[in-house]
Amino acid sequence: MGAQVSSPEGVHVVVVGGGFGGIAAAQKLKAEGLDFTLIDMRDAFHHNVAALRASVQPGFAQRTFIPYAETFGDSFLQGRVDRVDTDGQMVVLQGGKEVRYSHLILSTGTDGPFPGKFNTAASFQSAVQAYEDFVQQVQAADSVLVVGGGSTGVEMAAEIKTEYPDKKVVLIHSRIALADPGLVSSVRRQAKEVLLEKGVELLLGHKLLNLAELQLNVTRRNTAVTTDKGETLTTDxxxxxxxxxxxSAGYASSFSGSMADDGALRVDEHLLVEGFSNVFAVGDCADVREPKMAYHAGLHAAVAVTNIVNSLSGKELTEYRTGNVTMLLAMGRDDGVGQFNGLRLPRCVVALGKSRDLLLWKSWREMQQKQP
Structure with missing residues (x-):
């Protein structure tokens, strides 16, 4: 890291969103001596890489939430962003509180169904309890249907079958190939092999009908569901x-002209939002053509903060360049598949490198706290 700069008068960086990109940006701002505020609607960082393990293993969830205030002190502010006033350079929270910025880093991430995502205004205790309650639902079910065979679905099915090998687990996926398209084909085939070895039943090329009308995450014995191919099955x-x-809810009204069709923010090679010289987007909300991963969010954050520092000192801005995809899938605590820089890794290497601890150690170290 270069020489630390003292925060010049009038410089205040606001980071919206305390996911992997947000905490990486906040830590680098802290190290650089720049004045900043990190805003998130929760009071604790969620290491959601381990969310699926927390969904099946009692007592695990408390390790996946790390309080912000213990790391960032008064530089952390809990609240939900309502909008951004780009003319006045203010982030406006629900309730009306305004936070001035000289530079803005948007790191709002993606949302999706629980338990893979937990984007809810909640305290540390209530967040942990939500996962403990979910574990009880899994334990009460004799059969589980996992809908979706992307990376999250593949990992979810493997976690359940690893922790509860006697349960019937069915994975339904609308496509034939499993996991993320960014993975090389041999790794995607390997993910299928691991699921079959564990005893997961696969229903590929089928789409579940009326998913929006079905009750999720609650055990209801012998619930009948039907696929678009006419297949009917029962599950608990x-x-x-x-x-x-x-x-995109917190920024959509202010950055509508800079948004891609999916709500992500279009950015240049410096990760500056299109049309702005002091607003950066990092992580999942940046329209960068690469898989949406915690690893990439951290790389984005480093570039964004470096470019804030460089802009203050008149130096040339750094470019972000995508590389070959590195991605590891934890297939339960004892197995995994993945690739490094586009090359397939041995399953044992992934199991040792990710599956056992799900990289929790890394987040606790980055947050400079001791894991319970």
Missing amino acids: LIISCTGLRVN
């Missing part, structure tokens, strides 16, 4: 792992 518990969407 339905878990949705589909429908991720960009969290």
Whole structure:
């Protein structure tokens, strides 16, 4: 890291969203000596890489939430962003509170169904309890239907079958290939092999009808569901792992001219939002053509903060360049598949590198707190 700069008068960076990109940006701002405020609607960072383990293993959830205030002190503000006043350079929270910014980093992430995502205004205690309650639903079910065979669905099915090998687990997916399209085909095939080895039943090329009308995350014995191919099956518990969407609610009214069709913010090579010289987008809400991953969010954050520092000192801005995809899928605590820079890794390497601890150690270290 370069020489630390003292925060010049009038410089105040606001980071909206305390996910992986947000905390990485906040830590780098803190290290650079820049005045900042990190805003999130929760009081604790959610290491949602481990959310699915917290969904099946009692007592695990408390390790996946890390209080913001203990790390960032008065530089953390809990609240939900209502809009951004770009003319006045103010972030406006629900309730009317305004936070002035000289530079803005938007890191609002994506939203999706619980338990994979937990984008709810909640305290640490209530968030942990939500996962503990979900574990009880999983334990009460003899059969579970996981809807969606992207990376989250694949990991969810594997977690349940690993923790509860006697339960019937069915994974339904509208496509034939599983997991993220950014993975090389051999890794996607390997994910399928691991699921079959664990005893997960696969229903590929089928789409569940009336998903929006079904009761999710609650055990109701022998619930009948039908697919678009006319297949009918019964299950006790339905878990949705589909429908991720960009969290654009806090900025949509102010940046409508800079938004892609999916709500992400169009950015240049410096991660500056299109049409702005002091607003950056990092992580899932940045319209960058690469898989939406915690790892990428951290890389974005480093570029954004470096460019704020460079702009203050008159230096040339840094460019963000996408590389070959590195992605690891935890297939339960004892197995995994993945690739590093586009090359497939041995399953044992992924299991050791990610699956056992789900990289929790990294977030606790970054937040400079001790894991319970």
